Amino acid sequence: MGSRLMRWHIAVAAVALAGFLVVPDGSTLQLVWQVACGWFAAGMIAVGIRARRPAMRATWWLFAVGVAGNSGGILIEYILTRTEAEPGFPSLADVAYLSLYPAAAAGLLLLIRRRTAYRDWSSLIDATTLTTGMGLLAWVFMIKPAASDPSIGLIGHIFSTAYPVGDVVLLAMTVRLILSGSARNTSFRLVCGALICFLAGDGAWAVVNQMGWEPGPMAHKMLAVVFLAGYLLFGAAAVHPDVRALSSSIEPRPSRISRPLLFALTLASLIGPALLIVQALRHKVTDTLAIALGCVALFLLVVTRMSQLIKQLDVQTEKVRELAVTDELTGLPNRRAWNTELPRTIERVRRTGDPLTVAILDIDHFKHFNDAYGHLAGDRLLKEAAAAWQDQLRTADHLARYGGEEFVVMLPDATVAQAHEIVDRMRLATPLGQSFSAGIAVWNGSETSDELTARADAALYEAKNAGRNRICAAAEPANA
Structure with missing residues (x-):
């Protein structure tokens, strides 16, 4: 029953993603296809809750609400476009689109707290460092421009900035989840894959908007299929047999920094200076305060992380010194x-x-x-x-x-x-x-x-x- 349900979901997901690429772009069928994928994924999450009985059901119900709401925004936007000449911004569609962020963030928070019953300061600092660097990018290129648009009013500013802010929060929770401990089963990887799809999709659209590029039919489909993959990966994570162990308490990861993580932390720490250099070369430094605050925050985070590593090194050195003068069998001095x-x-x-x-x-x-x-x-x-x-x-x-x-x-x-x-x-x-x-x-x-x-x-x-x-x-x- 367990593996059969998973195989069936994978088969339907593969057909859904492949079929979406051949559906005419901009057609009603394409819209129905997108909504159906999202609601199918939300339904599979509900099926997974019933069939697998995971410990953290609230987490999965929140994921289901976020996926159903986000995909339902496509249908609401279509209805508003057909019934109103100018639906305006923001609309009910934006409320539906944005429902993914608080629902997914709340579900991830519950999951992280369940998995990490200890205070993993190393992972928290690393996640904060990465999020601060990406948040600085989001402020310069998305949040500040959206907040300074005079044509959309106060409510419009709130909703416009909610999208990049939601991405930053989702990024922070995703990084925190990935860095929390070493127990990573298939369901864990599927959840992380779903989150990365949403972040990658939003990031790709942000780049497209910054460049002022109008994507063609195939490019538009490829951008949309990333979100559909995110929906379906959430469903796959819920119906996989490993979902029962996903919320189990895990051991903290080692405090040492791996090479990939060190590379990512280095890039995040250099984002502030890089932005300043780019703006200086353009002779138009417009985000001095934000960049300065970001650099200060990143510097303090790096210093804090270094102090943790030095403390860990001192503890390990003391252990080695103790082992060197202790008999392993009896515990007596040697x-x-x-x-x-x-x-x-x-x-x-x-x-x-x-x-x-x-x-x-x-x-x-x-x-x-x-x-x-x-x-x-x-x-x-x-x-x-x-x-x-x-x-x-x-x-x-x-x-x-x-x-x-x-x-x-x-x-x-x-x-x-x-x-x-x-x-x-x-x-x-x-x-x-x-x-x-x-x-x-x-x-x-x-x-x-x-x-x-x-x-x-x-x-x-x-x-x-x-x-x-x-x-x-x-x-x-x-x-x-």
Whole structure:
């Protein structure tokens, strides 16, 4: 049922678009064809709501209202032209045409809020940057000329500027939707395709009007077929099986900027200076204030985005630094961290005169345990042992994984007796019925960190040779 409905819609849409190109331009059949395409798409959206039962039904009803209203404007304009000598501007047809913008924008807003339950500031800033650049173009070439036309009156100015303003709002919502997260199924792509068709169609007509060009029959059909494709793509998105997952919450996209997005942001940032250069070359700078404000807004957006990237870089650098000194399996500091921390602590206790004891632990018969129960069990033993031992330590103590099944403990302000008591508590807490051998050594006040560790290591091997599952203290060095 699901795929059959989609295939049927695609077949009808293909026939509708191909047939429109052969219908005589300017004929009544062409008008009926356009209205029928729009209303068929709106009907398919309603069918999709009933058949697919998407989570965000309000979004799709708004899309259906916008598509039906926009295509219905063609019929209203035809009726007004036939019944009135001069329908005037604005008319009911303009109300119908413009209904697409608030309906689609409201539907997109609901969809974006449903998909992004988090605050994705990166996407918001990127979308605002792109929209600001395009909005500056729209102001110079469409909004300002429409607002300054003295022949249409106040209501005419409102409706005339509503078209480009609606395009800018629709562009902002489209860019925000595209940049919001990475989950993009077929229904998502169809919705984006429909929006791009409407924006491309309006943009093409804006260029035609700026150039004062009168399109011929085929060019007129090609411009109109773009809007028909937008209608039908909305219908296809609604009946596609993926529409159910379209409104699911998604993960935020990475904060980094891809090359295509960087290229688009660069072009948007250069629109203001480019407009100023063009007007200066023509010796007629008429939009100084608008261009200046646009440049300031774009500059602040770029600076904000750069600060986000720098902050992200700092966070990633800190993570890399943390990973470099952290054992991946147990989460304890690794040997590199130990080799940094022990000399630093020795220098501190050299000044204060406090005692410092180091212990090296080695899990007894770890290789046999690994061979008997497997490497996953061995990893589990290491992780559980690290957690159990950590619970027996004082706040000032420092436990690290030295390598393999060997661990080291730094015990500041602890005598041999105190260190022996702490390490013995750790030995008794070893999980899974296992034990360890340990060697402890007290810093003599002059030896290096390597020498102190070597004495503790020698005591460890003494404990192993004595039968394991015990703690041995290192003898004082000869030159103490």
